[in-house]
Amino acid sequence: MSKNKPSLKNIRRLQLYMILGYALIVITAVAAVSGLTAKKTDEVLKNKVISMSSSLNVQMKLNLDSYLSRMETIGTLAFGVPEFYTYDATDPNNDEFDALSKEKIITDKLYSLCIMENFVDYGVVYRNNRTVGKISNGTASLFGDKIFDELHSMIKRQRTNDGWAAGYNSDFRRIYYVKSIHENALLVISFYATELQQVFDNPETLSDMAIRLTDSSYNIIYSSEKDEVGTVLPENIAERVRDHSSSTVMDDAYLVSVNACGDDWFVICSIPTEIILGEKKQMQYYIIMVGVMAAALALLISTELSFRLVSPVKAFVSSLDTKASTDQLTGILNKKAFEEMASQRLETSLSIERHALILLDLDNFKGVNDNLGHAYGDKVLSKTGSILRGTFSTEDFLGRVGGDEFAVLLNGVPENDNEFLEFVKGKCRELCEQFASNYTGDNGDYKISASIGVSLCPDHGRDFDVLYKASDSALYISKKKGKDTYTIYSPETQEVNAQ
């Protein structure tokens, strides 16, 4: 009975719009907040990481400068002995014994100084390739008889007549410091490149960061990845630092920091971005998940609130609807509601559907009112409503369309027209029998019967008014034929098909 009520439909639609609108606002707001939060977090994180990486690189550079400076200082301490800078092993006028004595003095001095660090070499090389002090077998083998000339070529700084070098003949094991003593003598200091591990000792938290020291051609002098020493800086790092002497670059692939130091050397720190910002993705994931959860929660709450808000309204409207469309005495549709619903049902009827519009008029009802009173008459009407409800299904529409007139729109999907016709006739007979059994006229009761007129859809039309008119015609014939019977409308003959 409550189906297809427009007011309730509107309320449901409104409720849906409310929920969707609220959800849209919440999701948009959450998405905006989440997006902004993620973006801002990303920016802050990147800036902090770049800043820290840059600081680390500067610190590494300062460490290296300090380390190399200390080596130079230790080297210059040898100048405290006059023989160190006055003796010339190439002088042909040297007294051999005197020369050996001076070399011993120089050697003793150098040995006393070389204990200060893990030096590989700490000695003097003369232009005639004579060496004094600590010149390692490795260095002697590396330079051979070109030792003076090759080491001399490493002097780059004119102010202090010295220089640093590595990678001679592709051998990067030692780092050399060479300082001119006089035109025929060089001070040579060297240490293993691996010693720089103490300079570039990396915090455990940045253990994934590659730290490299390269020369000006980006040949790797030292690397935290030991196998790289002696190779050229990987191009994917080099392209980010080329032509930069002090900068930090961060893109989707790498965070790279570079600082120039010493003799055109570069300290280069690099780490894949995904490692250092790996937590960023996790953080974004958390932000999005919190956003989704917040949106879902908001949706849940809004749904609950809307139901709680709308339910009383729906109940009230439903009550009003029921009251407006129901005949209070019989409990079935009133005339207006029946006509609207029947008309709408017929308009939307499918081709396979069949309908019968049954009009029923109580016979001699005036006599009931006159003889037994209106209260009894009302009981009869109420009973009629009960008979109709008992006879027809909930799929059929029942209505009181006049004082003692009732209408039924019987809906069905029969296999063929004859079957439906027989079904309709059966229902009409059942109605007549119901009245006959309920109002027998025995024991002082009043015999009440009903006259019935029936039209069929689509046989007699599809429009409610047309069908109503046809049923009314058939009803008239039933009355005319002596009442307590039913008549199926026949448009051709207007004759009665009476039982």
Place this chain on the structure above:
Amino acid sequence: MRNIKKAVSITLAATLLCSCGSSPVVKEQIEQTQITLSWWGNDKRNEYTLEAVELFEEQHPEIKVKCNYSEWSGYEARSRVQMNSDTEADVMQINVGWLSEYSADGKGYYDLDSLSEYVDLSCFPDKILDYGRMNGVLNAIPIAMNAETIYYNMDILNKYGISPPKTWDEVTAAAEILSKDNIYILAGASKSMWLYTLTYAEQVIGKPFLNEDETLAYTPEEVQVMIDFYCDMVKKKVFPQVEYYQKIDIDNNTYAGTIGWVSDAINYFSTVMDKGQNVIAGDYTAFSPEDAGKGWYAKPATLYAISKNTVHPVESAMLLDFMLNSEDWALLQGVEKGIPISSKAKKALDEAGQLSGLQYEASLVMDNNTKIAHMSPVYENTTLIDAFINKCTEVIFDKTSNTDAAKDLYEQFKEVTG
């Protein structure tokens, strides 16, 4: 409905707690025990030692090993400074002579017997461990045995039709031929030539340089035998003055023979052998071949000791055991320091087929000689060596006579040996 209310309340409360709480962020660092390790050596030794230390650190991430190393020259002076200033490394490669210098009473180094739970001493024969005992205390563990060896470059000798000399006369005869082309039949650093001179003197005089109580056994006249020999050999260009000895002259084929330790074989000759030249370990020089080994001495190549001052004896002992007995370290080290004494290390090398090469041949010459004796640490006393070389240099340049030099040197020797 009540459940929904409860769920909403809990969620809101949790959200509030999460957003309002500001607990401190704590990042725990791995706590490492840092110990120090010191050694001397050439490039090859440094490289494999660093690699082996990394392996140890991988196996023991709770221990960080800081390495101090350099070549031998100057290392002894550095070690003296560190030992006397209590700044020595926790684990040290030491020379056998340092035991008497720093630990005559056995208290100069850590008592390794007390760390036998961590260092497997069962891999070493007792008589070998005795080399590291001072006053009954196990101060150090020998890595391998070592002896001065004469290496000959056969490419040079073959070129001149010379067989590897076995006697002093053959050495002199070879020098006569080679010196014409400014090639020395022998050469060596100051300690090697000092010991070679002692060998000659002991064979001539017929008694060791030291008495059993390690006091000087020689008279001034007998000391002069040593001076005469050294100066004569220099004069005849049998070997160069030690001041002019340079390792690069081995590579330049200026030295047909070189005197060096068993453990120096790879260090000295890798360059010439890389060029395809054939180097052999020759016989110990004597007056007759059957006397080879007389006056020659063997000693532990080097030893490992733990500082008496260490505050991390257990970690130091773990590193020591790794260096002496582990397969990892043995395979990286090979025979670079000589044939390892540790039965575990030796077994690992044997199974890996690494018991071969010039160093192994030199150690076989040492092992197979029955006349070679145990070397007293006094023989490596640098004061004795420096004094001897200085006096010889004075004689060579006519600053003093052989006799006066011998008298002076005798006094200096007496002062050192008592």
